[in-house]
Amino acid sequence: MDKKIIVITGASGTGKTTISKYLQDTYHIPSVITHTTRLPRDGEKNGVDYYFETKDSFLKNHYLEKVEYSGNWYGSSEESLNKTWAKYDAASIVVDTKGAVSYKEKYGDQAVVIFLEVDLDTVTKRLADRGDDKKRLQARITSDEFLRDLQIPTELAGKCYKIINNSIKATQESVNNILKIEKIK
Numbered sequence: 030m031d032k033k034i035i036v037i038t039g040a041s042g043t044g045k046t047t048i049s050k051y052l053q054d055t056y057h058i059p060s061v062i063t064h065t066t067r068l069p070r071d072g073e074k075n076g077v078d079y080y081f082e083t084k085d086s087f088l089k090n091h092y093l094e095k096v097e098y099s100g101n102w103y104g105s106s107e108e109s110l111n112k113t114w115a116k117y118d119a120a121s122i123v124v125d126t127k128g129a130v131s132y133k134e135k136y137g138d139q140a141v142v143i144f145l146e147v148d149l150d151t152v153t154k155r156l157a158d159r160g161d162d163k164k165r166l167q168a169r170i171t172s173d174e175f176l177r178d179l180q181i182p183t184e185l186a187g188k189c190y191k192i193i194n195n196s197i198k199a200t201q202e203s204v205n206n207i208l209k210i211e212k213i214k
């Protein structure tokens with residue numbers, strides 16, 4: 030079987046991490062851990078949620094793609110993906126839409142892109158309920174990157190699955206169907 034990378038994208042708070050956890054828990058599809066210079070949120074652990082980096086240590090790694098998002102750097106490495114593919118046929122990764130475009134361009138049909146959409150009021154409430162710091166939340170939801178990621182980028186038009194993540198149950202059903210269509214599980 031061709032190795033697959035399930036690229037989960039969409040604006041901050043649309044449920045990308047929730048879906049990657051669902052893939053891990055239900056289908057044993059592991060998530061490729063990415064690197065960031067942002068500080069950990071309550072409960073986040075180094076090597077589990079992210080590799081947390083300083084600005085200096087971030088620059089020392091080699092990335093397949095890297096982006097600046099709302100004032101912090103994020104990057105993912107080809108080496109991490111290849112290590113995961115050595116053990117599993119499918120992996121997932123959570124990235125912004127710029128990262129998703131990079132994966133689609135590099136991996137073509139091997140990259141199954143899922144774009145999550147939630148309306149602005151709902152996503153703002155979910156981020157506040159998640160416990161995001163009020164000042165940072167305000168900066169994030171007004172950032173160019175957040176506003177850009179509310180819509181599918183033109184490069185991915187017709188090349189990704191869109192799920193409107195209103196109900197978690199319905200979203201999980203949509204994910205199950207995508208895995209069937211893509212013959213992943």
Ligand SMILES: Nc1ncnc2c1ncn2[C@@H]1O[C@H](COP(=O)(O)OP(=O)(O)OP(=O)(O)O)[C@@H](O)[C@H]1O
Nearest residue numbers: 040041042043044045046047155159194195196197
């Ligand atoms: N369908 C849903 N209904 C209600 N709450 C949801 C739903 N999906 C996710 N959530 C909640 O919304 C919050 C944001 O979800 P999550 O952290 O998965 O988003 P994200 O896209 O990974 O965000 P970020 O990019 O900022 O890391 C979480 O508290 C999560 O539990």
Ligand SMILES: Nc1nc2c(ncn2[C@@H]2O[C@H](COP(=O)(O)O)[C@@H](O)[C@H]2O)c(=O)[nH]1
Nearest residue numbers: 041063064096098103104105123124125128
């Ligand atoms: N292009 C990439 N985007 C990434 C990567 N790791 C995470 N992300 C995305 O950044 C924003 C902000 O994340 P947060 O955890 O601070 O809320 C979000 O859209 C992530 O999906 C990466 O390596 N490359």
